[in-house]
Amino acid sequence: MASANPYKTYLNIWLLLMFLTFITVYAAEFDFGALNVPIALLIASVKAGVVALHFMHLKYEDSMTWIFAIYPLFLLFLLIAFSATDIFTRVAN
């Protein structure tokens, strides 16, 4: 373990995740219009990043593992973006 006291780090990470969960529930009380989804996704992505880096130890992994972790995100982007561009550019016949 790279950290001096991993248990303390985990506790802090958990408290941070709880705080972010509270923020995301609290933020949903307000209507930001078109920004509702981007804000929710941003907070969720910060939480996911924290879980991956610390709980899943990605922080201490080699570059090969990082490629395995990042590449599916690119595929996910392709899946969603290309499906959406297909659906929303169809011309009704």
Place this chain on the structure above:
Amino acid sequence: MQIMKFIKSLAYPSEMLPPIVEEESHFDPETEHSAAKLGMWLFLATELLLFGGLFAAYAIFRAKYPVMFAEGSANLDVVLGSVNTVILIFSSWTVAVAVTAIQENKIKLVQVMLWITLICAAIFGINKYFEYSYKLSNGIGPGTDIFYSIYFAATGVHMLHVFIGMAVLGVILKRTYEGRYSKDKFTAIEIGGLYWHLVDLIWIYLFPLLYLVG
């Protein structure tokens, strides 16, 4: 290297005999450990893309029918969803502690943490059961509209992953009592933990998308 070892073993048979172990490593233990972990990350990639199809459906139908999604989302129980989020993130923390504890040979701590994780997962499932049965008793099912189709499909597939995670961690917990893991042999706990964290990651996205931003 392997050939050299083999030749040496012919010269000094008793000296070169490997120690008898229950499950022999394929290569040296360190390579096996990192290869197993990498394999798990690859599997997690396929899992992400399994849910990716559901996320794509969500994105497209939400853009097409914003009103339906707003109404459906408003009908979901935010309190129950929040409680489940807290429970699942807590269980992710206990698994992370277990993975570190086994590397320090603290078997007792590993067992306690895995028990807490399993109990959290069970509570998550019970909450989900109440949520589903409440919806179904109000005549809302997977066929009600597209929002509920996606809601039941996404949370249902996620729930299946919670059950699989419980089974995996349950087997690992049983094996800790058999003394199968130590600070030199904890690959199963680590990759089982990775799987559990993925279950948590998926829920981190499902919760705001389904319950909060309608």
